[in-house]
Amino acid sequence: MARLLYRLGLGAQRHRLLVVVIWLLALAGGGVGAATLSGPTSDSFSIPGQESTIAQDKLQEEFDTGGGATARVVMRAPDGQQLTAPANAAEVKSLVADLSEQPGVVSASDPLDPNAPTVSPDRTTAYSTVTYEGGIGEVTEEQREAILNTVEQADEGPFTVEVSGQAVTATPSVGGPGEAIGVIAALVVLSLTYGSLVAAGMNLVTAGVGVGIGTLGISIATGFLELQSTTSILATMLGLAVGIDYALFIINRHRQQLRQGTDVETSVATAVGTAGSAVVTAGITVFIALVGLSVVGIPFLTQMGLAAAATIVVAVLVAITLVPAVLSYLGRLVLPRRQRTAPAETGTSSERGVYAGWVGAVTRGRIPALLISLVALGVVAVPAASMNTTLVQTPSEGTTQARAQQMLADSFGEGVNGPLVAYFEGDGAPQTAQRASAEIAQLDDVATVTPPTPNATGDAAMVTVMPESGPASTETEQLVGDLRDRLADIDGAESYVTGTTAVSVDVAHSLDQALPIYLVLVVGLALILLVLVFRSILVPLVGVLGFLLTLGAALGATVAVFQWGWLSELVNLDDTGPLISLTPILMIGILFGLAMDYQIFLVSRMHEAYHRGDAPRAAIVTGFRQAAPVVVAAALIMFSVFAGFVPAGNATIKSIAFALAVGILVDAFVVRMVLMPAALALLGRAAWWLPGWLRWLPALDVEGTAIAEGEADDGESGSGQRQHAGVGS
Known part of the structure; x- marks a missing residue:
């Protein structure tokens, strides 16, 4: 792979104008x-074939609930007045008439209709x-603004008027402050x-360029x-971070080699062959993890x-083609001004000395470093044990959406x-629904049960159950299960339970079932890849175990902030609740x-030094330095990109x-810069x-050893390539 990428880097330089133009x-x-081709996105999360989804489809078919x-x-009357008073009733009817005339509106119900108040x-x-x-996601911005303006104008009159619902929820977008x-x-x-x-x-x-192509492709x-409205945001967030x-x-490796006296063409090709291999x-590890979601x-x-995953592929292709093409245009301008004409470096910079001191302290005190890190991460992960999740967004x-929901909850x-x-559903559906209504009313957390509503043909019926608790509460989730258990014991018709919370419960159940399978698949494939990269069993195992610690700590911190409310002001959090x-x-x-990215970039340099003959601990220090x-720098960049989506992000993001x-x-x-070097120092050569029975596995040569040994001679670079390629220190 290193030799192939080396030649790709040379080709990108020699045809740099063509490469830039193509991108x-x-x-x-x-x-x-x-x-010209993009369409609407959806904000609903459901899974075809689940009970709640099947019921929604049947309700739409049998009761013409519509898919819009x-x-x-x-609306709320002034203090001391009732909406049913003649003057107020006239205002209500006038507002309903205005709502019915809004662009894109099919109907607006009359809340004072005696048949359905x-x-x-x-x-x-x-x-x-x-x-x-x-449908959901198809309401245009103009239609949304029209109803919001109507509500705002009505709110200036005698009534307090607010609006909520999916039709007035703006699709989340990127590009905010x-x-x-x-x-x-x-x-x-x-x-x-x-x-520079x-x-x-x-x-x-x-x-x-990479993230732009990726997100525009998603829009097409x-x-x-x-597609879900959050799809492009997640792709943008991830694509921008890994693209940078x-x-x-690659640029860092190229700059190191330029400072050592390597000519621009050889340095660019070598950087693509070595750092590009990593x-x-x-x-590939990120791609496997993302595609594995399917x-x-x-x-x-x-x-x-x-x-x-498609955005990641574009980011990788940009890195190994467009980046070397642009680097060849810039020449030595990628270096600070004082370094462009400076003699070749032979020593170690003071910056690297800081990192050498860091890793030296970690490897010398490897046992305390391991214990302190493990305890600290374990403490941070504790809140994850009480994690609650839901799909109901607040x-x-x-x-105005929050105020409308609060007015409804209060009244x-x-x-x-x-x-x-x-x-x-069935021949005796209305009668079964009638019997079931009495039993449903006896369940915990049930506020009211509406009388059964039969369909036109009398072979289906629906009953609306109003819980006492909110849609995101654990009590309502428990009610979904209790309701299904109670209906299963009633003969006479086939029964289903649906609603916002029911959909959330069904999706959560599917996720819980899929999570172990997904984790085993992704970790297993990544372990195989890392074994090929490092020609080792223990290094990949330690890397994966480190990820589990990272996952626990990240989820624990998230639960503490978003569910418990700790330090919620720092993330501009309005309300606490389930994740x-x-x-x-x-x-x-x-x-x-992403964790395996750091594992590969950091440990591959250690493996490179060990392959050159350094002792185990010396290889750790050299590679780490x-x-x-x-x-x-990469971690700080990724942190900055991800953190940028927190202050004004929607609830999901x-x-x-x-x-x-x-x-x-x-x-x-913590994991890669403390636990990993400490564990490797403790393991030594092991x-x-x-x-022996795995020695037949192919070597991926992420460090570009073949280039360093002169095996990637393109016939033109000569001894300069063999002298400088693969040094990278």
């Missing part, structure tokens, strides 16, 4: 395609259900690392597939994983924001790949981005042991 055309084509997005416009018992609060022609701050922070880290704004800017630009896909880091590793291997059989997770505090009870529906159900499995999928500065940001810091600075 720019791809970016422009993606922009045109996204502008809905909004609830909540939606008025609170004290007659002070009511709500109108506004149904749109377009938080993300911009994250990118600026990444630029600062790059500038300090390189000592030219190199830092070039790194950001090439990463931007929305015109043909129903992958280019960083980039490709690291990209194995769990959950469509929206498959979409997220494949979209993010609107941000201070928004109708918490359960009005997440009712459950029992659906009955999004996707958090654990996405954490494994994304963080495992060479790789730690760039791993630190906020907690996942926080968990990833914490996970990156823990993995890079760390690099490979059983």
Whole structure:
């Protein structure tokens, strides 16, 4: 692989204009395609074939509930008045008429309709259900603004008026101030690392090209597939982070070789052959982890994983083709001004001396370092044991959606924001529903049960169950299970339970079943890859065990902040509550790949030194000294990018981005830079042991040993290549 990438680096330089033009055309084509072919995205999480999803489809078919997005416009009369008073009733009807005329609206229910009233018992609060022609995610920005303006104008009258619902929930997007701050922070880290704004800017630009093509491709896909609104955000977050880091590793290796006197062409090709090999291997581990999400059989997770994996592939291709092409244009401008004409380096910089002191202290005190790190990570991971998850999202505090839901909860009870529906199907469905209603009312946490509503043909019926607790509460989740158990004992018709909380329970159950399978698959494939990379059994095992510690600490910190409320002000958190159900499995999928990135970049330099003949501890010190500065920079960049999505992120992205940001810091600075060198020092030569019966395995040559030995001679580089390639220190 190293020799192939070496030749690829040479080719990218010699055809640099063609390479740059191809990538720019791809970016422009993606922009045109996204502008003309993109479609709406979805904010609903459901899995085909589950009880709750089947029931939703049957309700839509039998009761014509419609597939359009809905909004609830909540109105409250002035203090001391009731909505049913003649003057107020006229105002209500006028507002309903205005809502019915909104663009894209199919109907707006009359809360004072005696056949289907939606008025609170004290007659002070009511709500109108506004149904749109377009489905969830298909309500345009103009339609959303129209109803929000109508509600705002109505709120200036005698009533207090607010609105909630999926129809008025804006699709989350990227490019806000938080993300911009994250990118600026990444630029600062790059500038300090390189000592050159030219190199830092070039790194950001090439990463931007990769993530731009990836996200534009996802936008094009929305015109043909129903994708989740968070898919492109996750792909952007991950693609930007790894795009910057992958280019960083190649550029850093190139700069080291330039300082040692290597000519530009040879240095670029060698950097692609050596650091590029590590980039490709690291990209493969991330790719495996993300594509592995498809194995769990959950469509929206498959979409997220494949979209993010495609973005990773683009980031790797950019790093090994566009980056060397641009580096050849820049020449020695990637170095600080004072280093461009300086003589070749022969010593060790003071910066590397700091890292040598770090790793020296860790390897000398390896047992205390291991114990202290293990205890610290274990303490941080403790809150993870009490983790609760849900798919029910809570609107941000201070928004009209939050105020509307609070008005409903105050007047109708918490359960009005997440009712459950029992659906009955069969010849005796109405009678069965009638018998079931009495038994349902006896269950814990049930506030009210509506009379059964039969369909036109009399072979189906539905009963609405209003819980006492809110949709994201554990009590309502328990009610879903109790309701299903009770209905299973009632003969006469086939029964189903659906509703927002029921969908959340079903998805969580599927995730719980899929998680162990996914973890075994991803870890198993990654272990095989790492065995091929390091020609060792213990190094991959220690690396994977370190990831489990990282995962526990990241989830523990996330639970402490988002569920317990510790330090919630730092992340601009409005309300505490359960984590999004996707958090654990996405954490494994994304963080495992990134953790293995650091494992490969750091330990491959140690393996390189050991392969050259250094003693085990000396190899740890040498490899750490060479790789730690760039791993630190990479970790700070990833942390900055992920943290940028936290302050203003939507509920789904906020907690996942926080968990990833914490996970990156823990993995890079504790697991990879303390636990890993301490464990390797404790193991000594045994760390690099490979059983005889596995010696037949191919060597991936991530360190570029073949290049260093002169086996990658392109016929033109001559002795300069053989003298300088593969030194990398």
